[in-house]
Amino acid sequence: MIDPCRYRGRFAPTPSGPLHLGSLLTALASWLQARRHGGCWLLRIDDLDQERCLPGMDSVILRQLETHALVWDESPRYQSRHLDEYADALERLRRLGGVYACRCTRQQLAVTARPGPDGPVYPGTCRIRALPEPGHALRLRVGDGEIAFVDGWQGEQTRCLDRDVGDFVVLRRDGVPGYQLACAIDEHAQGITEVVRGADLLGSTFQQLVIMDALQLRRPAYRHLPVLAGIDGRKLSKQNRAQPLVSSTAGENLWRCLDWLGQSPPSALRAAPAAELLRWGLAHWEASRVPAQTRITVDAPADGLA
Structure with missing residues (x-):
């Protein structure tokens, strides 16, 4: 416990x-x-x-x-020994309606991604395409608004979700859980x-x-x-x-x-x-x-x- x-x-x-x-x-x-x-x-x-x-x-x-x-x-x-936990978390995100399939390649993203404070930001290209999940990466829709936290050394940190963060990968095309999902869990x-x-x-x-x-x-x-x-x-x-x-x-x-x-x-x-x-x-x-x-x-x- x-x-x-x-x-x-x-x-x-x-x-x-x-x-x-x-x-x-x-x-x-x-x-x-x-x-x-x-x-x-x-x-x-x-x-x-x-x-x-x-x-x-x-x-x-x-x-x-x-x-x-x-x-x-x-x-x-x-x-690598906790894949079931990541799969369970992904399913919960699916049920919340925030997960969608994405077919964008790295080459395409190099052209279409917007610059952001922490790196390229996905522009939401596949949000409304309703692609089937098999064979595609899965992204989590972030919505709008702001997200913030106070860092013990770097101070207050704030980002606009849609502009600065963007929808991000929670399951790679090869079936490997996304780093952000695994780390959060x-x-x-x-x-x-x-x-x-x-x-x-x-x-x-x-x-x-x-x-x-x-x-x-x-x-x-x-x-x-x-x-x-x-x-x-x-x-x-x-x-x-x-x-x-x-x-x-x-x-x-x-x-x-x-x-x-x-x-x-x-x-x-x-x-x-x-x-x-x-x-x-x-x-x-x-x-x-x-x-x-x-x-x-x-x-x-x-x-x-x-």
């Missing part, structure tokens, strides 16, 4: 490659926020897109977290009370809130921290070939992340073991000191920081 009054945070890596310093920044911030509140820190393995996932990479990621003394509570939740299933993640996912929050509100699920709180970017302007990511974490420098890795998070760890601790860095970090953690910006530029290219 999940205690609704206890803080529950999470870290949700995709097993498409090993963790890098950008991943560690998010993991550390979410771990510190959970532990400082006397709460649970959970893991979710975002493995729905099997074409992107590498065999055994989940085990690599778990070992990397252990090397950095980031110990989780409860068993990790693998998205996962937060509810794990009883997450606060989501701590990178600011590059801030736009996804609005789509996930649309689903939560439609299904009458409790919204978690959100904190979007700045992402790490190289001097070349690219975000540290697996796609940009960010260097994997080096286990032998786990303490220094954590020291650097604490520094980027505005916590000012003592220089004397830079070579300390990982567990000692976490003890210091937990004792001195102040969420208010995390920079209220969307990215932090480091003094190396995105694929050169290790």
Whole structure:
């Protein structure tokens, strides 16, 4: 039985490659926020897109977290093992009348999508086509009006649903549940009370809130921290070939992340073991000191920081 009054945070890596310093920044911030509140820190393995996932990479990621003394509570939740939950949620959305089939290709969307604050916005091309579901992606109609939330680091966030968000995919053409649907259901299933993640996912929050509100699920709180970017302007990511974490420098890795998070760890601790860095970090953690910006530029290219 999940205690609704206890803080529950999470870290949700995709097993498409090993963790890098950008991943560690998010993991550390979410771990510190959970532990400082006397709460649970959970893991979710975002493995729905099997074409992107590498065999055994989940085990690599778990070992990397252990090397950095980031110990989780409860068993990790693998998205691929909860397809029935996503199917049930999709059926509930169908019954609400908000789901429709879409045949638009990526090439077509590159031409027709409108620019929005968080990326291209679907123009609603297939809303009235009444296409059969088989063989097509399924989208959720967002309606009009505004949607808003207050982010713990980025402040008040508001979007116009039709203009800024647009109808979005809840089931891919290949039958894989959409990321936004799965994520919304996962937060509810794990009883997450606060989501701590990178600011590059801030736009996804609005789509996930649309689903939560439609299904009458409790919204978690959100904190979007700045992402790490190289001097070349690219975000540290697996796609940009960010260097994997080096286990032998786990303490220094954590020291650097604490520094980027505005916590000012003592220089004397830079070579300390990982567990000692976490003890210091937990004792001195102040969420208010995390920079209220969307990215932090480091003094190396995105694929050169290790």
